Amino acid sequence: MAIEVRIPTILRNYTDGAKSVEGSGDTLADLIADLDSRHGGLQERLVDDSGLRRFVNVYLNDEDVRFLGGLDAPVKDGDTVTVLPAVAGGKL
Amino acid sequence: MRYDSLLDSLGRTPLVGLPRLSPGPATRLWAKLEDRNPTGSVKDRAAFFMVSQAEKDGLLKPGATLLEPTSGNTGISLAMVAKLRGYRLICVMPENTSAERKQLLEMYGASIIYSPAAGGSNEAVRVAKQLAAENPDWAMLYQYGNEANSQAHYETTGPELATDLPSITHFVAGLGTSGTLMGTGRYLREHVPGVQIVAAEPRYGELVYGLRNMDEGFVPELYDESVLTSRFSVSSGDALRRTRELLDLEGLFAGISSGAALHAALALAEKAAAAGQRADVAVMIADGGWRYLSTGAYSGTLEEAEARLEGQLWA
Numbered sequence: 001m002a003i004e005v006r007i008p009t010i011l012r013n014y015t016d017g018a019k020s021v022e023g024s025g026d027t028l029a030d031l032i033a034d035l036d037s038r039h040g041g042l043q044e045r046l047v048d049d050s051g052l053r054r055f056v057n058v059y060l061n062d063e064d065v066r067f068l069g070g071l072d073a074p075v076k077d078g079d080t081v082t083v084l085p086a087v088a089g090g091k092l
Numbered sequence: 093m094r095y096d097s098l099l100d101s102l103g104r105t106p107l108v109g110l111p112r113l114s115p116g117p118a119t120r121l122w123a124k125l126e127d128r129n130p131t132g133s134v135k136d137r138a139a140f141f142m143v144s145q146a147e148k149d150g151l152l153k154p155g156a157t158l159l160e161p162t163s164g165n166t167g168i169s170l171a172m173v174a175k176l177r178g179y180r181l182i183c184v185m186p187e188n189t190s191a192e193r194k195q196l197l198e199m200y201g202a203s204i205i206y207s208p209a210a211g212g213s214n215e216a217v218r219v220a221k222q223l224a225a226e227n228p229d230w231a232m233l234y235q236y237g238n239e240a241n242s243q244a245h246y247e248t249t250g251p252e253l254a255t256d257l258p259s260i261t262h263f264v265a266g267l268g269t270s271g272t273l274m275g276t277g278r279y280l281r282e283h284v285p286g287v288q289i290v291a292a293e294p295r296y297g298e299l300v301y302g303l304r305n306m307d308e309g310f311v312p313e314l315y316d317e318s319v320l321t322s323r324f325s326v327s328s329g330d331a332l333r334r335t336r337e338l339l340d341l342e343g344l345f346a347g348i349s350s351g352a353a354l355h356a357a358l359a360l361a362e363k364a365a366a367a368g369q370r371a372d373v374a375v376m377i378a379d380g381g382w383r384y385l386s387t388g389a390y391s392g393t394l395e396e397a398e399a400r401l402e403g404q405l406w407a
């Protein structure tokens with residue numbers, strides 16, 4: 001078992017076109033660092049000095065990680081992490 | 093109930109229990125029926141407040157032209173208010189919104205300028221901002237950044253919920269401009285200790301996210317993360333399934349974003365039930381299902397409906 005990470009279209013040049021990749025770690029920060037070791041450059045696109053980049057949304061089992069501790073959010077085998085760009089949605 | 097005019101009947105919508113969807117007698121779900129507003133959606137509240145505030149601020153002269161980026165409901169609400177108050181309305185909307193919305197807008201006398209489907213509402217916002225810059229005499233109320241949008245909910249939706257459901261533990265609504273969540277959320281937090289304010293965000297197919305650069309995303313100016321306690325991303329499939337459950341189990345014919353809100357609400361209610369905690373979860377029913385019939389969301393199997401919804405903005 002590992003953690004499945006779903007990658008948005010715009011970032012698939014870092015994953016050889018793969019829609020999802022697997023990784024491991026105890027926190028989201030660990031997981032992203034683990035992914036970056038195989039998909040170099042991904043970390044820099046997701047994270048800056050202040051944490052997750054402003055227009056990057058990351059969901060842990062469909063819940064926004066910003067409400068689960070951000071980069072410190074605990075993750076475990078079997079979790080699904082989804083990365084999406086922030087877009088305008090909802091009932092407009 | 094009797095009112096002097098249609099606009100006077102705004103708000104004070106029913107809050108109805110969902111006994112068959114609720115996990116148990118101590119963990120209850122409640123639906124706030126916003127389709128009972130004058131044009132059939134929650135957006136009537138924001139439209140009325142934004143126009144009234146702009147009038148107070150002296151921004152709207154008689155016959156003024158309003159411009160707004162909208163995928164439909166806000167446009168329809170604004171079109172109704174504009175018609176009654178004597179303004180012209182131009183809506184900028186993505187070309188992949190439903191046929192019902194376009195026809196209704198045209199009936200109310202609004203003009204429509206289309207923005208490309210790829211990029212969704214982001215693109216409509218971009219086009220509208222450009223048009224506003226080119227036409228300084230047009231008034232863009234701009235629902236994403238207009239404080240009167242959230243103020244509408246601070247002054248009406250929040251107090252209505254606190255009055256009808258003093259024991260409220262969770263408020264769940266779809267996340268779009270964030271006006272509903274910000275205004276209602278702030279009011280409830282001030283009046284109900286420990287209340288949770290939960291956003292349900294639609295997760296679309298890849299067409300909508302497109303090849304958007306991660307550095308050029310969009311967060312509404314009204315959005316303030318500190319008002320929320322959690323935020324869920326809900327897939328089209330889950331939203332559709334819950335929308336149908338609302339009809340099957342409770343008889344409620346709601347729009348698809350209401351299914352998304354219900355999906356998040358059920359997760360919270362079940363979590364509370366499992367922990368043996370009492371819960372009264374209020375779910376926003378932003379509109380009825382009528383405006384989505386042409387999307388195919390209500391015919392055939394769930395899988396067929398989900399496939400038809402790919403690439404469409406359902407909320």
